[in-house]
Each structure stands twice: as C-alpha cells, then as structure tokens.
Amino acid sequence: MTLPANRYRPNARQRGEDTWRRILDTALALFAAEGFDGASTREIAERAGVNLPAIQYYFGSKEGLYRAAIAHVGEQVVQTIAPITARVWDSLGSGTPSRAQLIKLLCELVNAVVTMFLDETLPDRENRSLFVSRVEIEHAAALDPLNEIMRQHLLAPGAALVGRLVDRPAEDEQVVLRALMILGQAKIFGSCSVVRSLGWNAIDESRVNSVQSIVNEHTRAICRALKGPA
Amino acid sequence: MTLPANRYRPNARQRGEDTWRRILDTALALFAAEGFDGASTREIAERAGVNLPAIQYYFGSKEGLYRAAIAHVGEQVVQTIAPITARVWDSLGSGTPSRAQLIKLLCELVNAVVTMFLDETLPDRENRSLFVSRVEIEHAAALDPLNEIMRQHLLAPGAALVGRLVDRPAEDEQVVLRALMILGQAKIFGSCSVVRSLGWNAIDESRVNSVQSIVNEHTRAICRALKGPA
DNA sequence: GATTGACAGTATCATTCGATAGACATAACG
DNA sequence: CGTTATGTCTATCGAATGATACTGTCAATC
Numbered sequence: 001m002t003l004p005a006n007r008y009r010p011n012a013r014q015r016g017e018d019t020w021r022r023i024l025d026t027a028l029a030l031f032a033a034e035g036f037d038g039a040s041t042r043e044i045a046e047r048a049g050v051n052l053p054a055i056q057y058y059f060g061s062k063e064g065l066y067r068a069a070i071a072h073v074g075e076q077v078v079q080t081i082a083p084i085t086a087r088v089w090d091s092l093g094s095g096t097p098s099r100a101q102l103i104k105l106l107c108e109l110v111n112a113v114v115t116m117f118l119d120e121t122l123p124d125r126e127n128r129s130l131f132v133s134r135v136e137i138e139h140a141a142a143l144d145p146l147n148e149i150m151r152q153h154l155l156a157p158g159a160a161l162v163g164r165l166v167d168r169p170a171e172d173e174q175v176v177l178r179a180l181m182i183l184g185q186a187k188i189f190g191s192c193s194v195v196r197s198l199g200w201n202a203i204d205e206s207r208v209n210s211v212q213s214i215v216n217e218h219t220r221a222i223c224r225a226l227k228g229p230a
Numbered sequence: 231m232t233l234p235a236n237r238y239r240p241n242a243r244q245r246g247e248d249t250w251r252r253i254l255d256t257a258l259a260l261f262a263a264e265g266f267d268g269a270s271t272r273e274i275a276e277r278a279g280v281n282l283p284a285i286q287y288y289f290g291s292k293e294g295l296y297r298a299a300i301a302h303v304g305e306q307v308v309q310t311i312a313p314i315t316a317r318v319w320d321s322l323g324s325g326t327p328s329r330a331q332l333i334k335l336l337c338e339l340v341n342a343v344v345t346m347f348l349d350e351t352l353p354d355r356e357n358r359s360l361f362v363s364r365v366e367i368e369h370a371a372a373l374d375p376l377n378e379i380m381r382q383h384l385l386a387p388g389a390a391l392v393g394r395l396v397d398r399p400a401e402d403e404q405v406v407l408r409a410l411m412i413l414g415q416a417k418i419f420g421s422c423s424v425v426r427s428l429g430w431n432a433i434d435e436s437r438v439n440s441v442q443s444i445v446n447e448h449t450r451a452i453c454r455a456l457k458g459p460a
Numbered sequence: 461g462a463t464t465g466a467c468a469g470t471a472t473c474a475t476t477c478g479a480t481a482g483a484c485a486t487a488a489c490g
Numbered sequence: 491c492g493t494t495a496t497g498t499c500t501a502t503c504g505a506a507t508g509a510t511a512c513t514g515t516c517a518a519t520c
Contacts, residue, residue: 035267055509130367133366176428182448187418192367193366211407214411222452225447283498288497
C-alpha cells in the first residue's frame with residue numbers, strides 16, 4: 001500500500017500540523033452542530049480551507065475524524081472534572097470524612113458539571129454540551145468513551161458520596177438513583193434548548209455562580225434530609 | 231395537478247387508513263432510533279410493508295411524515311401531563327393554596343415526568359424519550375411543537391409553583407432556575423443511556439414507584455429549604 | 461542536483477437518498 | 491356498465507455523499 005508510516009497523527013510535529021488542527025477544530029464545531037450524518041466532509045473541508053481528500057489523508061475516514069473530535073472533547077471534560085473526582089476518592093479512601101465534608105464534595109462535583117456546561121471561559125463550551133447530549137441518543141461507538149467518562153468521573157464518585165451519607169454501598173440502586181437525580185439538576189444545563197429558552201445569549205460569570213449557588217442550596221437540602229439506611 | 235383533495239389525511243376514514251397507520255408507526259420507531267437523517271424512507275417503507283412512493287402519497291414528503299410522528303408523540307405527552315398541569319393552574323388561580331398543597335402539586339408534576347419517561351404500560355415509551363431528547367440537539371422545526379409542549383406543560387407550571395413558594399414572580403430568573411433543576415431530577419430518566427446503565431431492561435411498576443418516591447423526597451427537601459424571598 | 465517522501469489539489473467513481481413519472485388495480489357511484 | 495376517485499406498484503431521475511486514483515508541489519536529504 002506504500003502508505004506513509006506516520007498517517008493518522010502518529011507524530012504530530014510535521015508540516016501538516018496546522019492543517020490537521022484546522023480540520024479537527026472545524027469538524028468539532030460542525031459535528032456538534034449537525035451531527036455525524038448532518039456534517040458533510042465537503043463542508044468541513046471547505047470551512048477548514050483544505051481540499052476534500054485531506055480528511056482521508058489526515059484522519060483515514062470521516063469516522064476517524066469523528067473519533068478524533070470526540071476524543072478531544074473527552075479530554076476537555078476530563079480536565080474539568082478529574083481534579084474534583086480525585087479529591088472525592090482521596091477523601092473516601094483515607095479516614096472517615098465528616099458529613100459536612102461529604103456534602104461539600106458532592107456540591108463541588110455538581111458545580112463541576114455546571115462549569116462544564118456553562119462556563120464560556122473554557123474553550124468549546126457549546127460543542128461540549130452538544131456532544132454530551134448526543135451521547136444519549138446516537139448509538140455511535142465513537143461516543144462510548146465520552147459516555148464512559150461521564151459515568152466514571154461523575155456518577156461513580158457521586159454515588160460513592162451519597163452511599164456514605166446514607167450508609168449503604170455505592171452500588172445500591174437507591175443510592176445510584178439519588179446520585180443520578182442530584183447530578184440531573186446540573187445536567188439539565190447541558191441542554192441547549194434550556195439555555196436558549198432562558199434567553200441567555202452570553203453566559204457571564206455571575207450567571208454561572210448564580211446557577212451553582214442555587215444547585216448547591218438544593219443539594220444541601222437533599223443531603224440534610226438523607227438520614228441513615230431507610 | 232389533479233391531486234386528490236384528501237391527501238395528507240384530511241378525512242381518515244378511507245381505504246388506506248391501515249397503510250397510513252402502519253407507515254406512521256414504523257416511522258415513529260425508526261425516527262426515534264435513527265433520527266431524521268438516519269432513517270431512510272426506503273427502510274421505513276420496507277418495514278411497514280408498503281412501497282416507497284406510499285410515503286409521499288400519504289404524508290407529502292419525508293418531512294411531512296416526520297412532523298406527523300412528532301405530532302403523535304406530542305399528543306401522548308400532552309395526555310400524560312395535561313391533567314396535572316390543569317390542576318396546578320386551578321389551584322393557583324382560585325384561592326391561596328397552602329404550602330403543603332403547592333409542594334404536593336410540584337411532586338405530582340415531577341411524577342408525571344417520570345411516568346412519561348419510564349412507564350412502560352403507556353405506549354411507545356422509548357420512542358417518546360428519544361424524541362424528547364432529540365428536541366435538545368436537532369434544530370429541526372418539526373421538533374419545536376414538542377419543545378413548546380414541554381415548556382408550557384412542565385416548566386411554566388413548575389415555575390409558577392416555585393414562585394408561590396418563594397413569593398416571587400414565576401418569571402423571576404431564580405425561580406425558573408429552581409424549577410428547571412427540580413424537573414431536571416426527573417428528566418435525567420429520559421436518557422436511554424442512563425436507563426441502560428442501570429441495567430433496567432424491563433421497567434416494572436415497582437421501579438417507577440421507587441424513582442417517584444425518591445424524587446418526591448428530594449423535591450420536598452428542596453421545597454422545605456425554600457423560604458420567602460432571599 | 462537528483463531523489464524521496466510529506467502534503468496539496470483535481471477529477472471522478474460508486475452508492476445512497478428523496479422524490480417523481482406513469483402504468484395498473486380496485487372500490488364507489490351514477 | 492362506465493366513469494372517477496383512491497390506492498399500489500415498477501422504474502427511474504437528479505442530487506449529494508464518502509472515498510479514491512492520480513497528478514502536482516516543495517522541502518529535506520544524500
């Protein structure tokens with residue numbers, strides 16, 4: 001086949017890195033806006049200012065490009081949430097954290113979700129929300145990693161915290177359901193239609209803070225009502 | 231053009247009603263599973279056991295069929311929620327309901343969302359969840375009615391109830407945000423990936439009741455913490 | 461300075477899609 | 491019976507799409 005050995009980005013430091021990056025950025029926006037089927041390679045190439053076969057050259061196929069875009073979003077999500085997740089596991093692993101600490105960590109977890117969906121100082125905010133929403137309805141295998149990230153970095157630590165609060169295992173169904181609902185309060189802001197219906201064209205810091213303080217209030221209220229095993 | 235006057239279902243009692251219905255049912259399932267672009271008219275026709283032009287004959291176009299499917303889902307959603315919504319407006323319009331009544335109505339509203347997404351005794355449960363999820367990411371105009379239904383029958387009465395509880399107008403941003411978050415707890419169960427990750431292949435009545443009792447507990451806890459204007 | 465490999469560009473292929481043309485069948489109705 | 495409206499079928503069109511074959515360009519390397 002005589003394909004160059006470094007196709008599909010094995011070593012990035014080459015002449016074409018600009019092109020590679022431009023394609024990825026454009027694809028990210030277009031896939032987010034139009035979905036996998038909706039975004040045509042021709043439009044991606046045109047907006048990125050490259051020719052059509054460049055996509056196959058750099059990413060192997062349209063699906064390869066999609067995977068790369070998803071991976072990029074996944075990294076951003078991990079960067080936003082991983083620090084809090086790590087602190088949760090630390091607290092739960094070492095010693096016996098107080099109820100106040102558990103609740104505080106849960107609030108931070110919820111805040112991270114809000115930040116991920118609403119904070120426009122982070123890059124690609126809208127694309128991130130859209131991809132995370134797509135996880136739920138597009139069966140595309142390329143979206144699985146993102147789904148797994150959300151499960152491991154949000155639901156799992158959330159359930160672990162709630163489990164401690166009600167003195168039950170984190171795998172207990174009631175515990176998982178409670179964690180899902182608490183996180184659901186924040187996840188609703190991943191919906192573009194919700195953000196749009198709020199009339200929020202720009203999302204400044206005060207709005208993010210406002211959402212976080214309210215969702216923290218709710219989370220604390222829920223946790224306060226959580227006594228030992230029912 | 232000599233088109234028959236009763237095209238596109240003006241009067242339904244004709245010979246072709248079976249065909250019409252079979253196309254709509256098949257399309258409902260396929261559009262839900264694959265999206266508008268993903269579901270081809272050829273596959274719809276094949277699975278419905280009709281020929282390809284039958285879709286244009288009965289629904290004018292693929293988009294017409296999509297609209298019909300959305301409208302059908304919309305009616306189901308309205309049927310599930312409208313009774314509770316009506317009771318909310320009744321209570322708020324006549325007299326001054328007690329806090330306990332307001333909270334009870336809010337719980338019923340939230341329960342309706344859970345029912346809508348999880349109750350498998352209602353027809354087309356999964357299709358309904360998928361369409362509602364698609365509302366958030368597909369800009370298709372055909373989905374707007376569904377979006378509007380959710381806003382008028384869930385968010386608006388929810389915000390009205392919360393507004394009374396905190397003694398603020400229903401349009402107040404903080405009030406709307408609180409209502410969104412409370413409903414978000416239930417809305418998370420519209421996510422197929424969530425239901426799947428719970429390992430719930432079948433959703434029996436006990437599971438629905440379990441979810442509802444927990445979400446009611448949370449909602450009451452949140453409302454208890456809601457005192458007059460901050 | 462010739463060669464080689466990384467990249468860019470043009471032209472084109474094969475497939476799939478929604479839609480339509482137009483023939484055919486059948487039931488309703490005078 | 492004959493006409494007309496209603497519904498079904500086969501065949502096909504035109505457009506859009508992902509992918510590829512092939513050529514051209516240019517910098518690095520020996």
